[in-house]
Amino acid sequence: MAAISDPTRPPLARYRKKRDFDVTPEPAASAETPSVEGERLVFVVQKHWSGRLHYDFRLELDGVLMSWAVPKGPSYDPKEKRIAIHVEDHPLEYASFEGTIPPKQYGAGTVLVWDRGTWEPVGDPREGVKDGKLVFQLHGEKLAGMWELVRIAKPEDRQDQWLLFKKRDAWAQPLAKYDVIKALPDSVIAKPLGLAEEREPKTSQLSRVADSKIDLTYATAAPIPEQIKPQLATLATSLPTEGDWIVETKFDGYRIVARFDKGRVRLFTSGGHDWTKKLKNLAAEVEKLDLASAWLDGEIVVLKDGIPDFNALQSAIDGSVGESLVYFVFDLMYLDGQDLRKVPLWSRRGRLAQLVEDAGLRLRYSEDFDAPPAELFKAAGELGLEGLVFKRRDAPYVSGRTQTWLKAKCTLRQEFVICGFTNRSGASGEVGSLLLGYYDAGRLCDAGSVGTGWDTRTARDLWTRLTPLEVPSTPFDVSLPKPRRWSRRAAGSERWVQPVLVVEVAFAEWTPDGHVRQASFKGLRFDKPPGDITREAATTVASMPVPQVKVTHPDRVIDPTTGITKLDLVRYYESVAQWLLPHLKDRPLAMLRAPAGINEEMFFQKHAATTRMPGLKEHDPNLWPGHRPLLTVDTLDALMSAAQMNVVEFHTWNSTVRKLDTPDRVIFDLDPGEGQKWGQMQEAALLVHTLLTELGLKAWLKTSGGKGLHIAVPLMPKQDYDAVKGFSRAFVRHLAKTIPERFSATPGPSHRVGKVFVDYLRNGMGQTTVAAFSARARPGMGVSMPVSWEQLSAMKSGAQWTVLTAREYLSFQTQDPWADYWSSRQSLASAMKRLQ
DSSP states (O other), X not given: OOOSOOTTSOTTHHHXXXXXXXXXXXXXXXXXXXXXXXXXXEEEEEEEEESEEEEEEEEEETTEEXXXXXXTOOOSOTTOOEEEEEEEEEEGGGGGOOEEEOTTSTTOEEEEEEXXXXXXXXXXXXXXXXXXXXXXXXXXXXXXXXXXXXXXXXXXXXXXXXXXXXXXXXXXXXXXXXXXXHHSOSOTTTSOTTSOOOOOTTOOHHHXXXXXXXXXXXXXXXXXXXXXOOEEXXXXXXXXXXXXXXXXXXXXXXXXXXXXXXXXXXXXXXXOOBOTTTTHHHHHXXXXXXXXXXXXXXXXXXXXXXXXXXXXXXXXXXXXXXTTXXXXXXXXXXXXXXXXXXXXXXXXXXXXXXXXXXXXXXXXXXXXXXXXXXXXXXHHHHHTOOEEEEEETTXXXXXXXXXXXXXXXXXXEEEEEEEEEEEETTEEEEEEEEEEEEEETTEEEEEEEEOOSOOHHHHHHHHHHHGGGBOSSOOOSSOOOSOOTTOSSOTTOOEEBOSOOEEEEEESEEOTTSOEESOEEEEEEOSSOGGGOBOOOEEOOSOOOOOXXXXXXXXXXXXXXXXXXXXHHHHHHHHTHHHHHHHHTTOOEEEEEOTTOTTSOOEEEOSXXXXXXXXXXXXXXXXXXXXXXXXXXXXXXXXXXXXXXXXXXXXXXXXXXXXXXXXXXXXXXXXXXXXXXXXXXXXXXXXXXXXXXHTTOOOEEEEOSSSOEEEEEEOOTTSOHHHHHHHHHHHHHHHHHHSTTTEEOSOSGGGOTTSEEEEOGGGSTTOOEEOTTOBOSSTTOBBOOEEOGGGGGGOOOTTOSBTTTHHHHHHTOOSOTTTTTTTOOOOSHHHHHHHO
């Protein structure tokens, strides 16, 4: 079997020996240049006809390209384990090589650069190669997400065979649905579609796309569908920094999909309403296209000084004529007997560009832009645009909300249900403010109010629309808090209405209470039903920058039972930072430190000490009078600093520093008594969940990282610690009284033999609970892992995932079981009454 490395000769000796550089155009091997710490590592996949077609997969490490020959090429399907034969290292210059290797030369045949980009190893890549298990993230023009190489060869084998396969993440998809080899067969150098390049100034992007090669391999013959629901973008909290994205303007308008069949066009809103009659002039424009049948996706806007204006759009629609409407189309799902939804986006858009190039000013192609995302986003904000949309260049069209379409907004903005209004002072017949709501699991929740963004005419129009809808009491299902000090409305001035109208609002931020701040009215929405209006949940899409933290004593073993070292723990926290930080940010905490390992002396730190941790935030002592300043871990730098200073566990308060006295969650810690079996713990958790559900409270589950389970109930931060702790105590006592053979409400080992103690004491002021994704300072070093209720029955223990296995487990997860936790705000008022 070929050796991974031969310490007796230079790394590129085999490469040089196999080639005659007087004959082959391949680059000669220059002196190896070690990779610079902190610089991105490159990868390249070269398509190579040498006897037969195969793909050469190359990863930069230590100044050379580690190389594998992959006969079938990579696949996004995790089930497709592709043979990868490890071959000689290649020089870094080879990454840009394209050309023909002459006959009788080693590897004779044509080579092109099929994909290129950067890669990030998970863990130490040198140890990974040595051990035969290399996990890594790719950021290429065609390949993205998490991948793995695993050696399958035995020492006596002639070839060093590995398997290359895709790990399960947001990018994974079945081979039957998408074959990247067939969908994107060309060189990324020879045909750099979507990349920045020199172009003639007079050549429009429309022409460039239309003239590009369009690959419709994945189109299927089919009758025109009666209905296609639009693909929706996920709100992003940050801009993509890697991967191949098409970037378009986020239009300030109404989403419209057009169905063209037998010369007739029907126009539908995103909610499925037929607006053909309302937009009859626009429908007539679409009918002029030279085609037999099609489904188009786009957005209607009204432009003012070249910028979409939502209020002007509303006026144009209300005017029925709509002469000023412009329909920007950005996708093509069906065309003349062929379903195009599995065709890669760039090809769908290329065909669409051909269709509408000469369609006129009312029907336009939505152009995309070649520039760094940060620059585009800054320019969008300066121009007054709503934001940008990022779409994976190779993605299929999928109805519903997806991760392959992302939207980044210059300001926060979404739809709300109008639940009430107030009068405008000194002006009869005009609305002063609108009272907003949104639905959460079928319950209508208060979202605050908006009192700016309209003129006198609009204020009167809103009054006319709302007064016939008045009802005697609030339509909110979630109890209203006391009047907010920042609110513009006075207590008792609210006039409630049936929640049947939808409004779009821009705002600066969500408050911890779940209300909008600095809101501005943008217009009414008639294209979306009220029941579909929920609070938009954002997702983080950009990789976090990894700070350069010097780890002292990296080889110190902190858990003798597993051999886990300090460096292992630091790497773990670095790898899960994007999941962990939302659970730490703005929460006072206590940190368990183990300077000499978990078998030696450990101590909790709650306040700043002589040995400070750079990056941790020290808060004003007046925040909690009579106590030393509280600390929070809000950033990746702070997290890495704490890990370097031997912090093993992170325990957080139930409130944030912004509202220290009012907790925003209740925690129930299920702790097994002596002789308790895991099956009894699972049953106990389900019983707690059932009772909470009967009380109208949604709850989320996580392992403790030890023997137990934690159940978290998110709250609106309205009641103080005494009230919240009182509820938790009453809840646990009710459990113990109702099912005394299963539960104990009394602490102490003697009171819970064979029972589960549900600890409510963690809900007091200053009390803490171990944070989700925190490691535990116990043998094995389990991790507190958020899980879904559906996973509970298959789990084996509360320490099922450890520092050594948690990151691997997370790499296979495509959905966050706690995704809705952050947008859920509940009141205890009703539950308290029912427990009394």
